[in-house]
Every structure is written in C-alpha cells, then in structure tokens.
Amino acid sequence: xxxxxxxxxxxxxxxxxxxxDEHHQSLKLWLRMLSCTVRIENEIRSRLRASFNITLPxxxxxxxxxRHPDGLRMGELSRRMxxxxxxxxxxxxxxxREQLVMRVPHQTDRRGYSVKLTEEGRRAFAEMAIVxxxxxxxxxxxxSGAEKAQMIELLAQMxxxxxxxxxxxx
Numbered sequence: 181x182x183x184x185x186x187x188x189x190x191x192x193x194x195x196x197x198x199x200x201d202e203h204h205q206s207l208k209l210w211l212r213m214l215s216c217t218v219r220i221e222n223e224i225r226s227r228l229r230a231s232f233n234i235t236l237p238x239x240x241x242x243x244x245x246x247r248h249p250d251g252l253r254m255g256e257l258s259r260r261m262x263x264x265x266x267x268x269x270x271x272x273x274x275x276x277r278e279q280l281v282m283r284v285p286h287q288t289d290r291r292g293y294s295v296k297l298t299e300e301g302r303r304a305f306a307e308m309a310i311v312x313x314x315x316x317x318x319x320x321x322x323x324s325g326a327e328k329a330q331m332i333e334l335l336a337q338m339x340x341x342x343x344x345x346x347x348x349x350x
Contacts, residue, residue, distance in 0.1 A: 199315050227315055232308050242305045251284055251294030
C-alpha cells in the first residue's frame with residue numbers, strides 16, 4: 181500500500197517517497213502536504229488549459245479581482261498572489277488585451293491606477309469558478325465531511341503557528 185501511495189499517476193515517485201523512517205516527522209509532513217498540493221495544482225492547471233484555455237496564474241488574478249469589484253492596485257495584486265510585480269504586469273497585460281480586465285484611475289491616488297474585471301471578465305470568471313469548484317469537490321470527494329473539517333482545523337492551527345515565525349519564534 182505504501183508504494184502505491186507514494187507513486188504519482190505517471191508512475192514516478194512523489195516528493196514524500198524520498199523519505200525513510202530516519203527522517204524527521206516534520207519533514208515527512210511537509211513533503212506529504214507539498215505532494216498533495218502539487219498533484220491538485222497540476223490537475224487544475226491542466227483542466228483550466230483544456231477547458232478554458234487559461235493559465236492558473238491568470239485564473240488566480242481574476243479570482244483576486246472578483247473579490248474586489250472596485251479593483252486592486254498592482255502592488256496589492258502582487259502581494260496577494262505572492263508573485264513579483266513583473267509577473268502581475270505581464271498577466272494583466274494579457275488579460276487586458278483580451279478585454280477581461282481594465283486599468284482604471286485609482287480612487288484616492290491620482291498618479292496610480294487599479295485593475296478591475298470588465299463585464300466580460302466577470303462573466304468568464306463566474307463560469308470558470310463554478311467548474312473549478314466542481315473539480316476540487318470531485319478530487320476530494322472520497323474524504324468525509326468530518327475528515328475535511330478536521331484537516332481544515334489542523335491546517336488553520338499550523339498556519340497560526342507559522343505566522344509567528346520570523347517574529348521571534350523559531
């Protein structure tokens with residue numbers, strides 16, 4: 181069972197399979213979480229490309245803008261997406277050419293601008309978001325509601341502890 185568990189769909193070992201019983205439990209946990217995240221992310225990337233001809237970063241940028249109808253500044257998009265400003269600019273340029281986003285003068289800074297979804301961008305994102313949610317639900321369908329709730333709680337606790345790192349907790 182362990183060998184099957186540590187194999188990716190393409191037959192290659194995943195990140196966690198590199199570990200032995202001698203490795204630290206925390207390292208095993210981190211690599212197991214990373215392996216699960218990478219598997220889900222790769223599947224979502226593939227499905228977004230095949231179904232909507234869009235990349236995951238473009239989808240992510242549109243998701244951020246969907247949550248902020250008045251728009252976000254480029255620096256805020258960069259921070260929220262955890263990518264460089266140059267990456268955000270490139271993605272924004274592509275989406276603007278496709279008329280899915282637009283740059284608008286910032287409400288309080290006359291020198292700056294914000295990026296917001298166009299009506300076409302809102303419609304396209306709404307369609308993608310519904311399908312995206314269905315994909316995630318399908319991928320995690322074999323977990324019970326109680327298991328999902330338990331993992332959400334445990335990961336929330338972990339995130340809270342990790343938020344303290346760099347603030348004196350090491």
